[in-house]
Amino acid sequence: KKKEWAKLKNELSKSKDGVHVELAANIGTPNDLEGVKNNGAEGIGLYRTEFLYMGRDELPTEEEQFEAYKKVVEDMDGKPVVIRTLDIGGDKELPYLDLPKEMNPFLGFRAIRLCLEKDDIFRTQLRALLRASAFGNLKIMFPMIATLDEFRQAKALLEEEQEKLTKEGTEVSDSIELGIMVEIPSTAVMAPQFAKEVDFFSIGTNDLIQYTMAADRMNEQVSYLYQPYNPAILRLVKMVIDASHAEGKWTGMCGEMAGDETAIPLLLGLGLDEFSMSATSVLPARSQISQITKEEAEKAAEKALQLNTAEEVKQLVEKTFL
Ligand code: PEP
Ligand code: MG
Helix, strand or coil: CHHHHHCCCCCCCECCCCCECEEEEEECCHHHHHHHHHCCCCCEEEEECHHHHCCCCCCCCHHHHHHHHHHHHHHCCCCCEEEECCCCECCECCHHHCCCCCCCHHHCCCHHHHHHHCHHHHHHHHHHHHHHHHHCCEEEEECCCCCHHHHHHHHHHHHHHHHHHHHCCCCCCCCCCEEEEECCHHHHHCHHHHHCCCCEEEECHHHHHHHHHCCCCCCHHHHHHCCCCCHHHHHHHHHHHHHHHHCCCEEEECCHHHHCCCCHHHHHHHCCCEEEECHHHHHHHHHHHHCCCHHHHHHHHHHHHCCCCHHHHHHHHHHHHC
16 A cells, blocks of 8 residues: 555545545644655645744744744745644643633633734734745635634734835735634634635634534543534535635645545545645545545535434445445
8 A cells, every 4th residue: 555655646636537636734843844745745734833832931033933934835845835823722832921721721812812912922923924925835824713803803914014014125925825724613604704705714623523512622531522524514514615615715624634534535525625634644645535536425425414423424434435
């Protein structure tokens, strides 16, 4: 199998009937780039920038961030790189920010909520991203968006910083795509409205499943409720993809589910445009997709949406594809 996968390294990902989907990788630091290349990813679908802020005593400077983002987009040589703005809070803490303890950190002051409140931190990151955009194909993505208002506020800050940089004579790309993570059910439900304003969606199933099922993604005792194949999750995914396509936009997925062999045929059938996963999953996924026609994937997805339980969905996929 390894040999067969290696042959696919420099190929585009296509279904058996020739429909292209993008298989991208998730990274946490520029050090992960080697794995991205060795595994033939077509882009980076999620660069988690938290790691730049963690394991240190103070915030990273604009310059430090600029260097990291620039390295990644330059190394990827024109391939798409989706960089997510700071998603701290929840399970990821920053001791030097001295934030109050919370009863429910996953439902609390985290990610875009924190960035909109502490906008000095956010603006520094946005400036670093905007400057790096001149060196490659950089896309910006906001995490944990729950309302249109949050997206509009974040976008306004980005535009303010972009204008400042341009006035200062700093080069900034004029074609940066701006997207959001869909990881809160309200945003999936409102996807048709969001799709008019964003350039793309990336579905964060790690959190979307947790919030839809009300089951903490870290808690073993309720892990039986953490069900990627629950038809409720599939229906939300479908709503997001359909809403984006209705506006000529694209949808990716950067949660674990995107690299899962049981989910992949269904996601292909639902029309997912980009799958972003750990680099080591890219070649197995490319091989799997090459053996499925889009048409049979669509049929299976349609059936799955009408089933009652996660277990039934799993059995359907196993019987049809695995
Ligand atoms: C997600 O929630 O699916 C996701 C990709 O983000 P993270 O795992 O960093 O919360
Ligand atoms: Mg998340």
